[in-house]
Amino acid sequence: MIIGICGKSGSGKSTLSNYIKELSNKKCIHLDMDKVGHRVLLLPEVMDELVNTFGESIINENIVDRKKLGEIVFASRNEMGKLTNITWKYMQIEIDKFISDNKDKTIILDWLLLPLTKYFDMCDIRILLDIPYEIRKERAMRRDNISEEVFNLRESASIDYDKDQFDYVLKTNNKEDVEKMVKKYDKSIISW
Numbered sequence: 001m002i003i004g005i006c007g008k009s010g011s012g013k014s015t016l017s018n019y020i021k022e023l024s025n026k027k028c029i030h031l032d033m034d035k036v037g038h039r040v041l042l043l044p045e046v047m048d049e050l051v052n053t054f055g056e057s058i059i060n061e062n063i064v065d066r067k068k069l070g071e072i073v074f075a076s077r078n079e080m081g082k083l084t085n086i087t088w089k090y091m092q093i094e095i096d097k098f099i100s101d102n103k104d105k106t107i108i109l110d111w112l113l114l115p116l117t118k119y120f121d122m123c124d125i126r127i128l129l130d131i132p133y134e135i136r137k138e139r140a141m142r143r144d145n146i147s148e149e150v151f152n153l154r155e156s157a158s159i160d161y162d163k164d165q166f167d168y169v170l171k172t173n174n175k176e177d178v179e180k181m182v183k184k185y186d187k188s189i190i191s192w
Helices: 013-023 033-040 044-054 066-073 077-101 118-122 133-144 148-157 175-185
Strands: 002-007 028-032 106-110 125-129 168-170
Touching: 002 013, 002 118, 013 028, 013 106, 013 125, 013 175, 028 033, 033 077, 044 066, 044 077, 066 077, 066 148, 077 106, 077 118, 133 148
Parallel strands: 002 106, 002 125, 028 106, 125 168
Antiparallel strands: none
16 A cells, blocks of 8 residues: 655644654555655765756755755756756656555555656655645744745645545544544554
């Protein structure tokens, strides 16, 4: 089984993933697709393509400075598209391998952009965290040590979700509410 978890920055996708892992009676494994994106930035061929596209200013101490790259790509959907075109093929290789290597487990995929990928269609259960802006902003600013301006740049680069594509739309991700939802609406989540 594959569970897809989506939500904008600061919505608590990883937190929800961890709650589901705790509630699961069988093997359950989580892949944070943002972290896959971060790892592919370390590949020499990706670094070369990024420098050719965005310039040397994104390199700091021989690695891609994600903060500098973020300032460029979060300010423009066009620039974000360039980043995606460079990194996505490498991300897919890692994600495909992860899914193949873990066929005997329940897999949780979490990513803001999951609905734009083939992996969304592979999900047996799709969960959207529809958390209010102010709560997400506070969480992301604290977690990532960023300013409100930087958070708003991320927000402007985000996507809008079609709630009808999801099996569950959660307005909260505190542990007690998630546990109630899981037990009330889909016992299969805790009895895989």
